[in-house]
Amino acid sequence: MSQPKTLFDKIWDAHIVKQKEGHPDVFYIDRHFIHEVTSPQAFEGLRKRGVKVFNPARTTAVPDHNVPTIDQHLPIKEALSRHQVETLRKNTEEFGVTLYDLGHPYQGIVHIVGPELGLTLPGMTIVCGDSHTSTHGAFGTIAFGIGTSEVEQVLSTQCILQYRPKTMKIEINGKLGKGVVAKDIILYVISKISASGATGYFVEYAGDAIRNLSMEARMTICNMSIEMGARGGLIAPDQITFDYIKGRKFAPQGADYDKKVAEWKQLKTDEGAKYDEVLTFDAADIAPMITYGTNPGMGIKVTDRIPTAAELKDISEQTSFNKSLEYMGLEEGTQLLGKPVDYVFIGSCTNARIEDLRLVAEIVKGKKKAENVEVWVVPGSKQVEEQARKEGLDKIFEEAGFQLRQPGCSACLAMNEDKIPAGKYCISTSNRNFEGRQGPKSRTFLASPLSAAAAAITGKVTDVRSIV
Amino acid sequence: MAKEKFTTLKSQAVPLPIENIDTDQIIPARFLKATTRDGFGENLFRDWRFNNDDTPKDFVLNDKKYTGKILVAGKNFGCGSSREHAAWAIHDYGFRVVISSFFADIFKNNALNNATLPVTVSEDFLKKTFAAIEKNPATVITVDLENQKVSLEDGTSESFDINAYKKTCLANGYDDIDYLLSLREEIKQFEIAR
DSSP: OOOOOOHHHHHHHTTEEEOOTTSOEEEEOSEEEEOTTTSHHHHHHHHHHTOOOSOGGGEEEOOOTTOOSSOTTSOOSSHHHHHHHHHHHHHHHHHTOEEOOTTSTTOBOHHHHHHHTTOOOTTOEEEESSGGGGGGGGGSOEEEEOOHHHHHHHHHHSEEEEOOOEEEEEEEESOOOTTOOHHHHHHHHHHHHOTTTTTTEEEEEESHHHHTSOHHHHHHHHHGGGGGTOSEEEOOOOHHHHHHHTTOTTSOOHHHHHHHHHHHTTOSOOTTOOOSEEEEEEGGGOOOEEEOSSSTTOEEETTSBOOOGGGOSOGGGHHHHHHHHHHHTOOTTOBOTTOBOSEEEEOTTTSOSHHHHHHHHHHHTTOOOOTTOEEEEOOSBHHHHHHHHHTTHHHHHHHHTOEEOOSSOGGGTTOSSOOOOTTOEEEESSSOOOTTTTSTTOEEEEOOHHHHHHHHHHSBOOOGGGTO | OOOOOOOEEEEOEEEEOOSSOBHHHHSOGGGOOOSSSOSGGGGTTHHHHBOTTSOBOSOGGGOTTOOSSEEEEOSSBTBSOOOTHHHHHHHHHTOOEEEESOBOHHHHHHHHTTTOEEEEOOHHHHHHHHHHHHHOTTOOEEEETTTTEEEOTTSOEEEOOOOHHHHHHHHHTOOHHHHHHTTHHHHHHHHHHO
16 A cells, blocks of 8 residues: 555655655646736746746636726826836737636636636646735645746746645634634634744645635635745545535536536545644634734734733834834734724735625615725626626615725735725735835735624624624 | 856845745736736835825835845745746746745746846845845845855855756756757656657
8 A cells, every 4th residue: 555645745746757865846737827016027038048838728818916996997107017017918918818807707816716607626726926816725736926036937838947845734623613714714724833833844734614714715724824834725526625625717617517526525534644843723713803914823812912022922023012002003912992093994815706795785785884994895707796796786885885896905004006005904805914005104904794784884893793 | 048147146136134035025916917927016016116196115125325236135935926926026026036035936936937036045044134134235145156155244144055957057047948859858858758
């Protein structure tokens, strides 16, 4: 019998083109996604070298980071942003790469588009010049973010040079409590192991609390793997995965699909396979979470108080901790519950899928937003937007006084005009609370779509369990 | 395409004793709109360096006593977004080495792909390095790639790890893409056999 292997190792080994002592592996990439921000310099590199794209059918392009979320049918107002999107158009045309441009029914945030089109399939290796590529790991893929030099490597050779990371299993067992969703699970894990707790590792999420999640929820978990430093995170595919994929535009159809499902069923970690690290959590310990600081590891249960500097495990972290609270305008040892917020952002590759919008609609149906808040709902893709309209969610949002916008990364990174003003507090379903992330001097509280919806109604940080 | 070669660097250093410095701080998203690799140094640590009205803030890069080609930073440097623009900004500003006790994975790769050496040292050595710069901002740090050794002026030194392949690339100015392009035929065969 051969050595038992982890799922990660099975997929990795199947994609090694060449291995040499002291060298990184020449690693084959099945699916490459590109967007307007991290690809122009890579195409420029191809031009300088006089090289064609190795296999254009394996790359898909979509503008998302730097696009407006209103009036997408009009030319982009801001010259630099317009130029960047036009450059993507020009490059994809010149090099024969498929582009889902603004206005196309498949346009959206790259990590939402791939799965919903069936471009993301179990067992694949997937890269994109974006750290949240880890999202695709929910399908049992090795998916991770890369830099632009690596984008150029993939375009020119369909390979990149990679060292095999270590493996970590994060097992979550038990039943989730009321008001607790996938976002809370991952914010909880990151708060326990810190923003660098999984650096150097590729994570496999396991346990019955993960198995019981929908694909949308699994994507939320894998999406934020990078926020604890992990290269990526994956979940073994199962019937929930196969059902999600069935019938999607570019997924295998009919007999091909059945044959593929039989193969995908082999994609799991063998009994007795060893991980470099194993962490176990109890789902019952998880509550609705919120971050108070300026990295995603600075999270607490919404009913807890912010720690004090003296309570930190590592004294050397005090300077950074104090700097962070000063930026956020918060006091150590105080509660966030009841703190007024100015903006609510429901969007991003973490939480802008149809299921997320449904969660929000459930809370706000028949209610109105608080007067002190502005609420932006930015769907993850045209398909999500269309589905939301079909289900009448747009009406619920409209009646609540929310703005339903057009798809894009929007205020998650505030590259476009969707910026939270200086000093203002935003409760956000996105993935990063870094200084200035949502606009210069903006202040971010990361939370789940349920908690964001609750705050939209009350106008302050709220325990969602108290209003349902 | 050949890049500059890295041998031994002797330089003053700029101290940034803050942990978890993410790539949004190194280069904020609103400066990622360029379509070339040039000029990002101007906006390195933009929001820590300048107020909204472009007046300089009280920040180490605005303090004339600190200069040099080495940046020394707290642990988990370069976390967050994969934007290579962060590595371009650091290189364009003039840094060739970043010393920290811990680097985020993607940043480390991006730096190495841009003729910038990330040097991982122990927490203890990092503390000593900050202390040496605090005591004398003109102190010179030596980073010797060949012998994988970083030394302070008082003779304190520590060895650092770098994989053999990347070391060769940095020392000779080699580029990953040149290497991969030489394998195109092998890759084609692999693709067909799948």
